[in-house]
Amino acid sequence: MRRKAIFVVVLIGISLLLITNHSHAQSCPDLKLDAKSANLSYLEIQSEGKSHQIPLPDIMVFPEGKERIYCLLPDILTLHNTPIIEWNELVLKKGLNTTDKWQGSIDRAKFHPTPCLPELAPTNFTNALSASDFYYVSQANMVSIKGNISFANINGNQITLHLNIVDQAIPKPRINNLSGIIVTPTGEMEVISGEIGFDKNSEILRGSGIASSDLGNQGFEFSIPRYSGDPGTYVANEGDEKHPLFAVYKVMGDPSTGLEIHKYELPSANINFKSFYDKRPFNLDSLALNNLNLKSKLSSSSIAIDPKPTPVVVPLFNTAFNERRLGMETLQKVIDNQVNAPPSWKEDLTITLRSYPIWKFQVEESIEESKPKKLVIKNVISEAHEASNNDPSINMDQVNAINEGFTEIFQSFDEDSDTLQLKKTILLLFSENNLPTIASINDDFETFLTTTVTEFREQTKMALNKDQNPNADLSYNGNEKLSVELTLDQQARFPLVRQYETKDTKIEIHYADTISIIANNPIQGEQILKLPGNPGLYDIYQFYGVLKQLPLSVGFETNLGFFDLSVQTQVLTTKTKQIERQLIIPDYIHASIMVDEELSIKDEPVYKINVKFHGLKNSLFVESYQSELSGIYYLTKSPPHQLIKAIFEGGIVLE
Numbered sequence: 001m002r003r004k005a006i007f008v009v010v011l012i013g014i015s016l017l018l019i020t021n022h023s024h025a026q027s028c029p030d031l032k033l034d035a036k037s038a039n040l041s042y043l044e045i046q047s048e049g050k051s052h053q054i055p056l057p058d059i060m061v062f063p064e065g066k067e068r069i070y071c072l073l074p075d076i077l078t079l080h081n082t083p084i085i086e087w088n089e090l091v092l093k094k095g096l097n098t099t100d101k102w103q104g105s106i107d108r109a110k111f112h113p114t115p116c117l118p119e120l121a122p123t124n125f126t127n128a129l130s131a132s133d134f135y136y137v138s139q140a141n142m143v144s145i146k147g148n149i150s151f152a153n154i155n156g157n158q159i160t161l162h163l164n165i166v167d168q169a170i171p172k173p174r175i176n177n178l179s180g181i182i183v184t185p186t187g188e189m190e191v192i193s194g195e196i197g198f199d200k201n202s203e204i205l206r207g208s209g210i211a212s213s214d215l216g217n218q219g220f221e222f223s224i225p226r227y228s229g230d231p232g233t234y235v236a237n238e239g240d241e242k243h244p245l246f247a248v249y250k251v252m253g254d255p256s257t258g259l260e261i262h263k264y265e266l267p268s269a270n271i272n273f274k275s276f277y278d279k280r281p282f283n284l285d286s287l288a289l290n291n292l293n294l295k296s297k298l299s300s301s302s303i304a305i306d307p308k309p310t311p312v313v314v315p316l317f318n319t320a321f322n323e324r325r326l327g328m329e330t331l332q333k334v335i336d337n338q339v340n341a342p343p344s345w346k347e348d349l350t351i352t353l354r355s356y357p358i359w360k361f362q363v364e365e366s367i368e369e370s371k372p373k374k375l376v377i378k379n380v381i382s383e384a385h386e387a388s389n390n391d392p393s394i395n396m397d398q399v400n401a402i403n404e405g406f407t408e409i410f411q412s413f414d415e416d417s418d419t420l421q422l423k424k425t426i427l428l429l430f431s432e433n434n435l436p437t438i439a440s441i442n443d444d445f446e447t448f449l450t451t452t453v454t455e456f457r458e459q460t461k462m463a464l465n466k467d468q469n470p471n472a473d474l475s476y477n478g479n480e481k482l483s484v485e486l487t488l489d490q491q492a493r494f495p496l497v498r499q500y501e502t503k504d505t506k507i508e509i510h511y512a513d514t515i516s517i518i519a520n521n522p523i524q525g526e527q528i529l530k531l532p533g534n535p536g537l538y539d540i541y542q543f544y545g546v547l548k549q550l551p552l553s554v555g556f557e558t559n560l561g562f563f564d565l566s567v568q569t570q571v572l573t574t575k576t577k578q579i580e581r582q583l584i585i586p587d588y589i590h591a592s593i594m595v596d597e598e599l600s601i602k603d604e605p606v607y608k609i610n611v612k613f614h615g616l617k618n619s620l621f622v623e624s625y626q627s628e629l630s631g632i633y634y635l636t637k638s639p640p641h642q643l644i645k646a647i648f649e650g651g652i653v654l655e
Contacts, residue, residue, distance in 0.1 A: 028116035029315045043076070043085075044160045047118035056161075058309035061145060061168055063138040067096045069145070071163075073106070074309035075201075078114070080330050081313075082320045085120075086110045088308075090149065090161065092128065102130035102149070112320035118157045125159070127152040142167045171307060180261075180298035182211040182220055189213040191220075197304040198255045201311060203228050205251065207261075207298065220296070222263065224249050233289070235280055243571050246271075246280065250289055258301040264292035268574035274524045276584045277517075281572065319559065319592060321614040326588040328532035334590065335536060335561030341493040343640055345375050345545040351622060351654050353461070361620055361654075363541065373492040377484040377541045379620055398433040399463050402456060405429040419445045426452055435459060482620070486539055495539040502567050505582050511537065515563065519584055531586055533563075540564040540589060540618055547633065548641045552595050552607050562589040566617045590614040598637060605637035606644055622648045 033042055037055040045052040060072040071090040077083055087109040092102040109125035134147030149161040178194030194209020208221035224234045231252050239245030246266045253259040266282065275281040317333050347363040359379050366374040394402070409425055423441055430437050430452065439451040484500040498509040505521040515533040520526040538546055540562040550558060566585040571578060596608045612630040613623050623629045631648045635641040645655035 031116075031314065039164060041161070041163045041165060044162060045118060045120070045157070046160070047157045052117060054312060054314055056309075056312060059163070059165060060171070060307050060309055061143050061165055063136075063143050063170065065096075066138075068093050069102070069136060071145075072308055075311040077311045077313050078316045078318055079313060080317060080333070082318050082324070083110075083112050083322070084114050084117070084314065084316065084318065084320075085112075087125065090128065092130070092149070101132070102128075102134060102136070104128040106151075112318055114316050114318040114320075116316055119155075120157055120159065121154050123152050123154050124157055125151055138170070141170045141172070143170055144168070174302045174304060176300075176304045177302050178207055178209050178298055178300045180296065182218065182296045183294055184213075184218070186215060187213065189218060191298065192217075194298075194300075195304070196259070196298075196300045197306070198227070198229065199306045200229060200255075201306065201308055205255075205259075205261075207300075222247075222249070222261075222296075224251065224261075227251065229255050233284060233287070235284060239573075241568060241570070243573060245573060246282070247295070248284075248287060248289070248292065255303045255305055259299065259303060261296075261298045262289070262294060263296040263298075264289055265295050266574070267292065268576050271572060271574065273572055273579040273581055274527075276519045276524055276527045276582060277529045279583065279585070281581075319590060319614070321590060324614075326590060326615045328534055328537075328588055331561045331588045331590055332534050332536075334559045335534075336558050339493075339546050339549050339560075341488075341491055342545045342549045345373075345488075345492075345542070347544050347643075349544070349643070349654055351652065353650070353652050359620070363544070372490060372496060373488045375484075375486040375488065375541065377482070377486060379482040394433055394435050394459050394463055396463050398435065399460050402429055402433050402435065406453075406456075423448050430456075484541060486541055494535065494537070495542065498539055498541075503569060503582055505567065505584075507565065507567070507584070509539070509563070509565065511539070511563070515586075517565065517584065517586065519582070521582065524581060529584070529586070534561065536561065538562045540587075540616070540621070543591070543621070544643060547593070547609075547611075548635060548643060550593065550641070552609070552635065552637075552639075552641060554595055554598050554607070556593075556595040558593050560591040560593060562591060563587070564589055564616070564618050585617075587615050587617055589616050591616075596632075601634060601644055604644075606634045607637055607641075609633040609635060611646075622646070622652050622654060625652075 031052040031054060033040070033053050033055060041056045041059050043054045043056055045054075054076060056074060058074055062070040062072070064070065069092040071092070073087050073090060075083060075087065076085040088107040090104065090106050092104040094100045094102045105128050106125040109122065111120040111122075111124070113119060128149050128151050131148040131150070134149075136145050137143070143165070144167055145163045145165045147163060149163065151159050176195045176197070178191060178196045180191045182189045182191065189211035190213070191209050192212045194207060196205070196207035198205050203226055205224040205227040206222065208219070211218050211220060222236065224236050227234055234249045234251060236247050236249060237244045238247050248264040248266055250262045250264070251259060252261075270282045270287060272278065272281040319334055344365065345363055346365055347361065349361045351359055351361065362378045362380060364376045364378070366376055406429070409422065409429075420441070423445070427437070427439070427441065435456065437452055437455050439448050439455075443451065482500070482502070484498060486495055487497045488494065489496055495511045497511070500507055505519055508518040510516040510518070511533060513533050513535065515531040517529040517531070518526065538561065543562060546560060550556070564587045566587055568583045568585065569580060570583045571580050590613065592612045594610045596610050598605060598607055600606065609632070610630065611623070611633055612628060613621075614629065616624050616629055618624055623631050626649050631646050633646040634644040636644065645653060647653055
């Protein structure tokens with residue numbers, strides 16, 4: 001078993017290398033049923049003698065005999081469409097032909113912390129129990145439910161569902177179908193099988209199937225976003241962010257009765273290849289569909305419609321933004337940016353992976369008499385990295401392939417395995433991925449394994465730095481990789497102008513009540529975009545300085561607002577041409593800050609701070625690579641606070 005233990009240790013080593021206060025005090029609304037909602041089903045949240053009532057006008061009931069009931073529940077959202085309660089269905093059961101109470105729980109329930117509501121735990125949605133007068137009857141194609149379902153009381157918080165559903169029609173299953181033709185360069189193909197579905201809450205119309213001709217069969221699929229159920233013309237990106245491929249769909253009919261869908265090819269004449277700011281670089285309203293090439297014609301008289309009820313919106317606000325793109329209107333509801341300017345904005349931070357430098361982040365101050373303070377932000381190579389001139393033999397795709405290969409080998413390996421065959425398999429894995437090795441088939445097993453894994457780990461380090469580094473397109477020659485000039489206001493507090501150049505594009509951001517973005521390059525020319533601004537909005541490169549200036553104490557919480565840009569290289573492709581452009585995407589960023597605890601690092605009192613971003617995409621911030629866009633920061637307790645270090649997933653450290 002010693003051989004297997006060695007393998008476990010080195011495999012773990014391989015896997016570890018892979019990077020995988022509301023500011024504006026507002027009174028809480030009185031959540032009570034009004035006269036219009038008196039006869040509706042509703043959710044009641046009870047806490048400390050107070051009751052919050054939220055009407056649930058649509059609950060879809062699916063009875064299953066006399067001993068089981070499924071109730072599909074509507075999600076509960078804020079005014080800004082952020083979730084408060086996400087849940088799937090209430091499942092109730094009881095013994096057949098008994099007088100037992102109905103019992104059950106709610107499937108996949110999740111509560112998002114929201115001011116004005118008590119904090120609900122996952123266990124608050126368990127141990128469902130019906131009241132003694134609970135009424136349920138299902139006959140023919142109608143179902144009725146009346147009565148209360150109460151749930152577990154956790155920490156003084158309890159939810160109750162008050163159900164009042166009378167003679168609701170039981171949904172009948174539909175035989176999903178899709179027919180039509182697919183147009184290919186060799187002619188038309190007939191759709192011989194297919195299906196189509198409408199997710200009304202996500203506003204997506206999806207379909208797939210198989211088309212056939214004398215030349216054989218061909219699969220197809222489509223997904224039309226922003227489809228709300230209304231007839232109209234829609235656009236879908238059937239490529240990816242780097243290589244978008246736009247298709248135009250004309251949807252006719254109603255999903256409840258039947259749809260006809262025509263797909264058209266978007267010609268190059270309609271695409272604005274020079275646009276900096278349009279994610280869809282064409283005017284949909286100006287398209288003459290009759291002049292476009294038809295790609296498919298599909299129809300269905302039976303569309304599968306997601307039965308989940310329409311969400312309920314309540315007049316509350318929270319920061320459960322998830323992956324939603326934020327706007328200034330949403331962000332200004334929560335940000336608290338009343339922070340004094342730090343004595344100095346200077347920073348010199350190094351980001352490392354297992355003590356291996358990835359890049360350095362520097363902020364220098366430029367001060368001229370009678371002029372606003374200017375910050376110069378740079379990403380420069382560290383001395384340790386300058387000394388390493390070796391390029392990796394493999395890229396990250398090959399790293400992942402070898403890692404998967406090692407995993408498969410390990411899963412089938414035990415102490416009785418043929419080590420000769422195992423060595424052959426590893427050598428083949430290296431060969432297939434162009435990774436050289438000094439290991440030999442004649443080496444003893446432990447030496448062979450140590451050699452190959454060490455080589456792989458070293459190459460992974462270099463590949464990780466080269467291919468996953470956001471500035472991989474810039475050579476590591478010790479020169480400046482990025483230089484941003486950020487001019488601050490007279491108080492050296494908020495931004496006035498940011499200037500920098502990236503991917504041959506000069507960019508200026510002018511901050512005021514309106515944010516003006518000016519972009520210019522030789523191919524796309526100069527273009528200006530104006531966006532809503534806010535006097536309390538920071539530039540993202542001010543984050544570290546603002547963080548150190550906060551009035552920190554255990555339990556302190558605040559929300560900060562920042563602005564940034566994402567610059568993305570796109571290759572727009574049509575039948576006749578392929579052109580590269582720079583797409584500029586404005587990013588409004590929310591940062592949630594919470595001081596978790598006080599502790600000691602090297603005998604110095606420090607605060608442990610949880611930081612979580614929404615909307616961050618800047619490659620010089622490690623959080624942009626993290627699954628939760630979060631990190632843990634350690635700052636000195638005594639003001640002015642100093643950043644000691646920050647730690648992230650995957651062994652990445654900033655200090």
